[in-house]
Amino acid sequence: MGETEKANHTKVTEFIILGFSDLPEMQLLLFHVFLIIYLMSMIGNLLIISVVCSEPRLHTPMFFFLINLSFLEICYVTVTVPKLLAMLLTQYKIISFTQCMTQMHLFLSCTNTEFYLLTSMAYDRYVAICNPLRYIIIMNRKICIVLVIASWMTSFLNPVLHTLIVSQSSFCSSNEINHFFCDITALIALSCSGTSVIEMVNYIEGPIFGFTPFILTVTSYVYIISAILKIRSAKGRQKAFSTCSSHLTVVLLFYGTSFGVYMRPKSTSSMDVNKLLTVVYITAIPLLNPLIYSLRNKELKGALWKASRIVESYFSQELIKLFTQYLVAKSQQ
Template structure:
């Protein structure tokens, strides 16, 4: 167990990230897996961003939101995975107190932003399917900018109180974090200051930053599905549903894993399960996001094929 230093009000000046120390013989294998996932996630989302920016036909509200989502996914993996890689391959498990607080803040920033960004995308799909004739008027450039700006502003503000309270806690039990990054729930188990304050904040933050966007997204899809079912032609119904199927898939993956981590009853809490679910939405979702949108969205898939063919033609000549 790491030595706990009594140098300031926190009780520690650095933490030790255990990562996946329960699998000592798999450290190199896990390093290769997470490195591959990280590179593919970054390259895949950069490809989405560059393709949308380069093709004027994709300069629409839906793809504007997608650019922001892809950038956010790059931030997600970049906040946590590089440190995990150093833990796995170089056994560099220490992280300073300040760096730990910054990592936790950035991670919570990304989570809160994604909640509201997915809600903005659900609203965009709701207008496109339920009010298509007025779509360009309702979801105009200014509205898109406002929705994205508000999503990012909420993301920046939402973690402030949580991080401030945790940074003022005393960590006198241990400085070993049984996780692969500075996770809030893992840090709370190390605190000897009591967790009643942070739990009260979570009871307030949960409905505001989690269930509110979730409820708005559900309401949007109730209207969307109702409108689709009213379409007479099966072909037209399929076409309408295909415009929101990519977003719906991402929503189900993201909310399913995040709620699995943070909304489970305390009696069912398991750090092993926590790490597993967190791995899914930190690494798998940013990796799957480009695949989901490129395979299920005809416009984006067509633009990607055009870009690929242009490159092949260039190299052949």
């Protein structure tokens, strides 16, 4: 093996994330946009978690899954956005090999967890609408906990093989990642080790871990819609549909954008389009989920309104207290 070939196969110790470097004049604007989205996503999802946990009326299976989904959305944006913000602000785009592999693994884990949690929530809505008399028995506390634990554990174990394969790959042509985080598709594009192994893993695991949640979710909604259409009164159909409309909206958003990135034919694939779609389901969906559930769910909306009134009352009392202390201090001067 010649010296040039040896140099080309030197172990990569760091990557350069190109991000949005093709838009140099918009770096500061993008920083502020992503910062606002990140903070709003964190606040919205933390608010849902705190309200559901503090309100006994919301201690039901549906809201148990919802707080897990909200926690997942916090993890989702935290895996990628803080590093992106640092790069936009400092223009320091280097990430170590270990950090890159860790980010890729966590991102894949979060994606898989969302598939499984949305499937569990679809099953919960199926039981609530199609078998309401046995809902409490079927969706008991033990079943809900098992579904959530299985979703998290399976999702974090599943990408281990992908991470090992990518981490053992040779990156001989370049170490520049044409994305704004360590995405597996962008890393595979840099590899000169061949893609046959990772493609075989995807071919075997895809139907099991990818399409199975999708098929189960679609099947649940086929039965749900069928049951709703059989309800004679328009008011009854509207009430039944309102219990699953928010979840259905989230499912359509998440599956639509994620399939748009990873299921498009390679011949029509464009990294710029991938970046745009990835931005949607990494930042926009975690931001929209709290809004969708709070605006379309009467119970959650009522609990949020009650919480806002309590907070408003507390701050009003504190302001009155501070103002009174100020007046007393002025009168004693």
